[in-house]
Amino acid sequence: MVSPVLSVVYSPVFLEHRPPSYHPENPSRLLTAIKALERLGLWEPREPEPVDPEELLKVHERGYVERVREASVRHSHLDPDTYVSPGTWDAALTAFGAVREAVNLALKKEGLHLALVRPPGHHAGRSGRAFNAPSLGFCIFNNAAYAAKLAEEVAGRVLIIDFDAHHGNGTQEILWNDDKAVHIDLHERYIYPWSGYEYEVGGKGAEGTKINLPMPHHAGDDEYIYAWNEIVLPILAQFKPKLVVISAGFDGFLEESLTTLRLSELFFTYAGSTLSRYPLAVVLEGGYSVGLDRGLPAFINGYLSGEIHEVPVRPSYEALRTVARVKEIQSEWWEF
Ligand SMILES: [Zn+2]
Known part of the structure; x- marks a missing residue:
């Protein structure tokens, strides 16, 4: 039986965004995630409605939206990394619908509400590519930024945590001047999309609302749990x-x-467990194989267990330095 505190919002329409040939961002990703949820007895999806295309304008320019709509009448590429196909437009509108449902559920009740969607979104900026990024990085419309805007309309303010391995540059760009949206982003430094450094703290009037943790190459559990304890949890406790x-x-x-x-x-598991006191709207970004098979269920299990097991960690020197630098910069707005 599915737990009363978990919902999964999913539509087979998400499988219709299809690459023309081999691509890591392909429909089988969702099938991997579904299998993992089935294994846990947690697969009981709710089917979302697509949003009206006007909803896309909450986070994107009309010109970009039209460009995607026109390109996706056939198989084509928006850039060398990012394809569209005849199913893309409907999948993207339905992904926004899933996000809207997950946010509405999280606003109404406790629990983890997962929008299990494709195409992914966090690299998509207001008009496409964000900041210095060379491409859209497989993303079409920014599902997480849309979730943030919806949550803000009702709750007045919102916290976004992005733990995808890559910087959520599109989300950061869209919310850059928004002082009601706190965005914490952990990612590997010096890789695509070449942004998300410690000194990126938000635009004028929104300084301190964007918190970037550019983690060293080869960082693992020790480094991430350390950064989570030292930066994410204190901000969570202060922002409430x-x-x-x-x-x-x-x-x-x-x-x-x-x-x-x-x-x-x-x-x-640890990250999920530390969030169990908060309603979550979880929006799927990356993860292409084993991460969806093992990382996604671990996060959900950690959240549902609600038991925080302290994990002793020995972070690398580079991770200690990164966290110290983030504290030094962000201590103007937060206490650590
Ligand atoms: Zn990624």
């Missing part, structure tokens, strides 16, 4: 959000091949 939006990417899992990160169930 009504709900938390999670940009949930599992591509930092050991043996996922896109980065050098070495995370395991230990980090994802």
